[in-house]
Amino acid sequence: MALSTAIDRSECQRLDAGDPLASIADEFIPGEPGTLYFDANSVGAMPRAAEPLLARHIGEWQRLRRRGWSESTWLDAPRRIGAKLAPILGAGVDEVIVCDTTTLNLAKALSAALSLRPGRVRIVGEAGTFPSDLYVAQGLLAAFPDRRLDLVADGASIEPSLGPDVALLYLSQVDYRTARRHDMQRLTQAAHQAGALVVWDLSHGAGAVPAELDAIDADFAVGCGYKYLCGGPGAPAWIFAARRYHDAIEPLLAGWMGHASPFSFPLDYAPGDGMKRFLVGTPPVIANAVMEAAADLWVRVEPREVFRKHAALGDLVVALADQELARFGVAVASPREARARGGFVALSHPHGASVVAALGDAGVVASFRSPDNIRFGLSALYHRHVDVFDGIARLVGILREQSWQQDKYKVTKSI
Amino acid sequence: MALSTAIDRSECQRLDAGDPLASIADEFIPGEPGTLYFDANSVGAMPRAAEPLLARHIGEWQRLRRRGWSESTWLDAPRRIGAKLAPILGAGVDEVIVCDTTTLNLAKALSAALSLRPGRVRIVGEAGTFPSDLYVAQGLLAAFPDRRLDLVADGASIEPSLGPDVALLYLSQVDYRTARRHDMQRLTQAAHQAGALVVWDLSHGAGAVPAELDAIDADFAVGCGYKYLCGGPGAPAWIFAARRYHDAIEPLLAGWMGHASPFSFPLDYAPGDGMKRFLVGTPPVIANAVMEAAADLWVRVEPREVFRKHAALGDLVVALADQELARFGVAVASPREARARGGFVALSHPHGASVVAALGDAGVVASFRSPDNIRFGLSALYHRHVDVFDGIARLVGILREQSWQQDKYKVTKSI
Numbered sequence: 001m002a003l004s005t006a007i008d009r010s011e012c013q014r015l016d017a018g019d020p021l022a023s024i025a026d027e028f029i030p031g032e033p034g035t036l037y038f039d040a041n042s043v044g045a046m047p048r049a050a051e052p053l054l055a056r057h058i059g060e061w062q063r064l065r066r067r068g069w070s071e072s073t074w075l076d077a078p079r080r081i082g083a084k085l086a087p088i089l090g091a092g093v094d095e096v097i098v099c100d101t102t103t104l105n106l107a108k109a110l111s112a113a114l115s116l117r118p119g120r121v122r123i124v125g126e127a128g129t130f131p132s133d134l135y136v137a138q139g140l141l142a143a144f145p146d147r148r149l150d151l152v153a154d155g156a157s158i159e160p161s162l163g164p165d166v167a168l169l170y171l172s173q174v175d176y177r178t179a180r181r182h183d184m185q186r187l188t189q190a191a192h193q194a195g196a197l198v199v200w201d202l203s204h205g206a207g208a209v210p211a212e213l214d215a216i217d218a219d220f221a222v223g224c225g226y227k228y229l230c231g232g233p234g235a236p237a238w239i240f241a242a243r244r245y246h247d248a249i250e251p252l253l254a255g256w257m258g259h260a261s262p263f264s265f266p267l268d269y270a271p272g273d274g275m276k277r278f279l280v281g282t283p284p285v286i287a288n289a290v291m292e293a294a295a296d297l298w299v300r301v302e303p304r305e306v307f308r309k310h311a312a313l314g315d316l317v318v319a320l321a322d323q324e325l326a327r328f329g330v331a332v333a334s335p336r337e338a339r340a341r342g343g344f345v346a347l348s349h350p351h352g353a354s355v356v357a358a359l360g361d362a363g364v365v366a367s368f369r370s371p372d373n374i375r376f377g378l379s380a381l382y383h384r385h386v387d388v389f390d391g392i393a394r395l396v397g398i399l400r401e402q403s404w405q406q407d408k409y410k411v412t413k414s415i
Numbered sequence: 416m417a418l419s420t421a422i423d424r425s426e427c428q429r430l431d432a433g434d435p436l437a438s439i440a441d442e443f444i445p446g447e448p449g450t451l452y453f454d455a456n457s458v459g460a461m462p463r464a465a466e467p468l469l470a471r472h473i474g475e476w477q478r479l480r481r482r483g484w485s486e487s488t489w490l491d492a493p494r495r496i497g498a499k500l501a502p503i504l505g506a507g508v509d510e511v512i513v514c515d516t517t518t519l520n521l522a523k524a525l526s527a528a529l530s531l532r533p534g535r536v537r538i539v540g541e542a543g544t545f546p547s548d549l550y551v552a553q554g555l556l557a558a559f560p561d562r563r564l565d566l567v568a569d570g571a572s573i574e575p576s577l578g579p580d581v582a583l584l585y586l587s588q589v590d591y592r593t594a595r596r597h598d599m600q601r602l603t604q605a606a607h608q609a610g611a612l613v614v615w616d617l618s619h620g621a622g623a624v625p626a627e628l629d630a631i632d633a634d635f636a637v638g639c640g641y642k643y644l645c646g647g648p649g650a651p652a653w654i655f656a657a658r659r660y661h662d663a664i665e666p667l668l669a670g671w672m673g674h675a676s677p678f679s680f681p682l683d684y685a686p687g688d689g690m691k692r693f694l695v696g697t698p699p700v701i702a703n704a705v706m707e708a709a710a711d712l713w714v715r716v717e718p719r720e721v722f723r724k725h726a727a728l729g730d731l732v733v734a735l736a737d738q739e740l741a742r743f744g745v746a747v748a749s750p751r752e753a754r755a756r757g758g759f760v761a762l763s764h765p766h767g768a769s770v771v772a773a774l775g776d777a778g779v780v781a782s783f784r785s786p787d788n789i790r791f792g793l794s795a796l797y798h799r800h801v802d803v804f805d806g807i808a809r810l811v812g813i814l815r816e817q818s819w820q821q822d823k824y825k826v827t828k829s830i
Contacts, residue, residue: 031477054701063447066780069457104519127682131677132671143559280518281547285647285649
């Protein structure tokens with residue numbers, strides 16, 4: 001991004017005027033008038049098409065009832081929506097399927113990957129891995145008593161920890177507190193050289209920054225549908241497995257939707273082809289309708305344009321933080337270079353939780369993570385450069401007037 | 416039910432006039448005019464309140480985004496909806512939670528129950544257990560290599576199979592083909608006497624016939640939300656665990672929503688109180704909105720009235736089958752006594768699949784299961800006795816005119 005030393009609003013308007021993705025913002029519901037939402041890292045905006053798609057599925061439920069399974073598109077939704085998400089993930093259309101939650105999909109990926117690396121004792125994670133991901137591993141270890149989870153302190157310690165006893169690297173692409181992004185290609189290559197596999201959680205990156213799953217020879221990955229992907233709060237998640245493993249996987253979590261021929265009702269499990277075996281129970285028709293409205297937008301955009309614009313928006317937050325916020329004690333907590341950042345930019349302030357609460361009252365929805373991270377989640381699909389400018393301008397106002405020091409902002413919590 | 420030897424439509428109207436649940440039918444969308452839906456065993460009708468509740472949650476998504484988690488009712492929905500379903504299940508309000516799918520909840524119940532019965536080798540199931548439930552067990556056995564699944568041929572063989580090596584009975588309350596219902600109290604008692612636990616799948620009974628989970632001292636149970644409970648196609652499922660086990664369960668499938676304090680983001684899993692530990696990933700807000708519309712109806716009805724009316728509707732199908740259908744080669748494949756039947760009544764015909772297809776064209780939605788079962792799923796909340804009469808009357812027409820023999824009905828499949 002070519003920014004002059006002092007950025008003003010008109011420069012942001014100029015950037016918006018040249019934005020090839022500008023028109024896609026019209027496909028989203030803008031939210032409350034006057035409110036600026038920087039929580040794409042938490043709950044993305046609602047695609048306008050979600051309402052008609054919901055109405056269609058609700059109408060089918062009313063009219064067709066059980067016949068919706070054979071006469072409508074309900075049954076194929078997990079595969080179909082997965083194929084629509086594949087391009088933004090850099091995956092083949094037959095390598096992604098939409099189902100269940102991120103956490104449950106991690107349990108599937110982790111158990112599958114462990115079964116592909118018998119005899120190797122260690123799962124290497126990192127203290128910055130999203131905690132829920134660690135809970136999945138801790139829970140599953142009851143089923144794999146000969147394995148153990150080793151947490152290394154930071155990203156720099158991951159490669160040195162690799163060795164012939166390592167079955168897997170088990171990592172979040174992006175640190176949920178600071179947005180520090182791993183070099184997925186380098187770590188995947190290093191793991192493979194050590195004979196290990198990698199399970200990636202891309203929740204804080206997918207739809208914002210590149211994954212390039214096929215190009216980097218990724219093994220397994222999962223991510224949520226509700227952040228940058230805009231599938232709605234608690235949307236169905238997705239799971240990726242490289243094509244080369246599909247046939248070898250005997251699911252630990254087996255169910256009828258993963259069966260080769262579920263409607264013959266045989267007594268014995270026989271896994272379906274490809275990603276189908278990662279399905280377990282009955283697909284959530286209503287939730288999938290909303291998720292598909294989002295997926296339909298992802299097939300309309302050029303991934304390179306998404307990543308380029310997202311990086312530019314993040315660079316703008318960093319530049320404006322330097323220009324406008326440093327004098328109020330706000331620092332950039334995320335990597336300054338876009339290629340090392342995930343989907344949001346974290347700014348630090350000693351009273352970050354109070355600042356986020358005051359921002360909320362000023363019509364700016366950001367989010368807080370301990371100890372002092374103010375997170376601005378950025379969407380290449382619906383954020384304009386002027387939104388970023390205006391959001392930072394409101395933050396300047398709060399810091400200048402010290403309104404975050406009001407009693408009502410003293411105790412805050414965030415999800 | 417006091418039925419005269421020959422039942423006519425006016426007698427059904429008389430029964431409807433005296434039905435204390437008659438008014439609750441107005442709370443459902445009736446579907447296509449002229450169509451009679453007997454697929455409550457597959458996808459229940461849509462509660463009218465689902466649309467406004469959906470609209471409320473969609474509006475919250477648009478307006479609040481991530482703040483919905485703290486400012487709306489999203490986060491507590493699994494517990495709150497579970498508490499609303501508890502009465503119809505005969506469970507305590509703190510013993511039921513709504514989440515994930517039936518199949519995944521079976522994985523949770525099965526792994527929890529197995530961990531409570533170490534050293535006992537056998538899981539006893541039955542060939543009539545719903546196949547997906549068997550797949551769950553087959554998949555999980557990879558994690559419990561010292562256990563094995565033994566399928567007995569029929570219900571009569573279950574009790575003789577009990578012994579000191581049995582960890583669990585793992586059963587469907589209702590056979591999905593014939594509606595034969597197990598005596599849950601007797602089998603639970605027999606299992607307990609042998610030192611074993613019982614995991615029940617109540618999908619084909621919950622909301623139609625009694626479960627009385629607390630009264631019978633049940634251990635674990637699960638069920639889907641989309642059949643008689645009317646939570647919509649692919650609705651979130653529910654899981655029950657008896658209060659006495661809550662503290663002892665270390666979940667195999669662990670995730671942040673089951674953590675005692677997820678928003679402190681500690682690195683180590685610590686299970687939350689009670690049923691909370693059965694939660695794994697982020698709750699599906701949109702799907703839960705629909706499920707809650709259904710749950711709100713279940714707290715308005717008296718369970719005894721539901722079971723009484725459901726039994727009467729089933730008895731009416733049986734009586735009309737004897738009176739009107741026997742001469743066309745249709746037999747009653749379900750138990751003739753209501754106390755031994757689940758949520759639907761199965762009638763058998765050598766060309767059942769063709770008959771179900773012809774019924775569909777005649778505006779009667781039933782369902783087929785191999786080899787010859789025509790299933791009529793009955794809802795005490797929205798079916799009238801005259802609906803049953805009219806549905807059987809249309810079936811008589813099809814059988815009399817042999818319209819099911821038309822070529823277009825030759826190849827059929829059902830889900």
